Amino acid sequence: xxxxxxxxxxxxxxxxxxxxxxxxxxxxxxxxxxxxxxxxxxxxxxxxxxxxxxxxxxxxxxxxxxxxxxxxxxxxxxxxxxxxxxxxxxxxxxxxxxxxxxxxxxxxxxxxxxxxxxxxxxxxxxxxxxxxxxxxxxxxxxxxxxxxxxxxxxxxxxxxxxxxxxxxxxxxxxxxxxxxxxxxxxxxxxxxxxxxxxxxxxxxxxxxxxxxxxxxxxxxxxxxxxxxxxxxxxxxxxxxxxxxxxxxxxxxxxxxxxxxxxxxxxxxxxxxx
Numbered sequence: 001x002x003x004x005x006x007x008x009x010x011x012x013x014x015x016x017x018x019x020x021x022x023x024x025x026x027x028x029x030x031x032x033x034x035x036x037x038x039x040x041x042x043x044x045x046x047x048x049x050x051x052x053x054x055x056x057x058x059x060x061x062x063x064x065x066x067x068x069x070x071x072x073x074x075x076x077x078x079x080x081x082x083x084x085x086x087x088x089x090x091x092x093x094x095x096x097x098x099x100x101x102x103x104x105x106x107x108x109x110x111x112x113x114x115x116x117x118x119x120x121x122x123x124x125x126x127x128x129x130x131x132x133x134x135x136x137x138x139x140x141x142x143x144x145x146x147x148x149x150x151x152x153x154x155x156x157x158x159x160x161x162x163x164x165x166x167x168x169x170x171x172x173x174x175x176x177x178x179x180x181x182x183x184x185x186x187x188x189x190x191x192x193x194x195x196x197x198x199x200x201x202x203x204x205x206x207x208x209x210x211x212x213x214x215x216x217x218x219x220x221x222x223x224x225x226x227x228x229x230x231x232x233x234x235x236x237x238x239x240x241x242x243x244x245x246x247x248x249x250x251x252x253x254x255x256x257x258x259x260x261x262x263x264x265x266x267x268x269x270x271x272x273x
Contacts, residue, residue: 047097047100047101047104048227048228049228050097050167050168051097051098051101051223051227052223052224052227052228054090054093054094054096054097054168055094055220055223055224055227056220056224057090057093057094058090058091058093058094058216058220059216059217059220059221059224061086061087061090062213062214062216062217062220062242063217063242065087065195065198065210065213066198066210066213066214066217066242066243067242067243070083071083071195071198071199071202074195074199083195084191084192084195085174085175085178085179086171087191087195088174088178088188088191088192089171089174089175089178091153091188091191092153092154092156092157092168092174092188093157093168094220095150095151095153095154095157096153096154096157096158096168096169097168098123098127098154099151099154099155099157099158100154100158100166100167100168102123103166104166115226118226119223119226119227122219122222122223122226123223125219125249126216126219126220126223127147127150129212129215129216129219129249130143130144130145130150130212130216131144131145131146131147131150132144132212136208140206140208140209141208141209141211141212142190142193142194142197142198142209142212143190143191143194143212143213143216144190144212145190149187149190152187153187153188156184156187157169157174197209198210198213207245210245211245211246211247212245214242214243214244214245214248215245215247215248215249215250217241217242218241218242218244218248218250218253219249219250221240221241221250222250222251225240241253241254
């Protein structure tokens with residue numbers, strides 16, 4: 001009888017220990033998850049506004065290039081340079097803030113939060129769209145940037161404050177380096193060449209050269225709607241996305257509605273274009 005009691009006591013003790021260990025492990029896991037979610041939210045809150053602004057400025061410039069008549073300024077000597085240089089800056093600015101976000105939030109990819117997963121998905125899709133090689137050649141499918149080029153541009157555009165905080169360089173500093181440092185400017189050659197291709201395509205009435213930019217504008221719009229829905233919906237344009245192109249992977253794409261030529265498109269003003 002004593003042996004049976006001892007065995008029962010030992011079993012109960014063992015079960016209790018296992019339960020306690022399991023509960024302790026679950027508590028530790030739960031606290032770690034809460035901490036990770038809190039850190040992720042803090043990082044997203046910190047970088048949401050600059051990333052949203054960078055995406056908004058870039059999609060606005062794309063809107064001007066493919067939907068409006070921004071390319072006409074290429075013919076004006078005093079404005080021609082700004083079309084090339086400012087477009088290159090806006091691309092670099094976007095890559096800088098995505099580089100900063102991903103460097104500061106390495107665990108964002110592994111987050112279980114639905115919004116964070118969607119954010120990571122959109123960022124990856126934009127990266128993939130820039131890097132997509134359709135094998136049509138630069139004259140038919142410009143603005144291609146390999147993933148390594150995108151990362152390099154992000155690094156070059158990113159500066160470090162004395163306290164270690166990362167931020168994107170301003171337009172004045174960018175313009176100085178773009179004009180005075182050939183090695184720096186070399187990274188942005190696909191952008192400068194792409195604008196020249198758009199000018200030629202506009203003259204010939206060939207919309208194919210705008211397809212990548214149209215898909216990018218749609219994806220950037222998705223990113224902005226995720227981060228700050230009101231920024232686009234309360235803006236001056238009721239049409240949030242430009243006329244679509246083939247193979248677009250954006251959410252709720254309006255479909256392929258690109259006309260043979262956009263030269264007669266309405267000249268609605270787009271802020272920052």
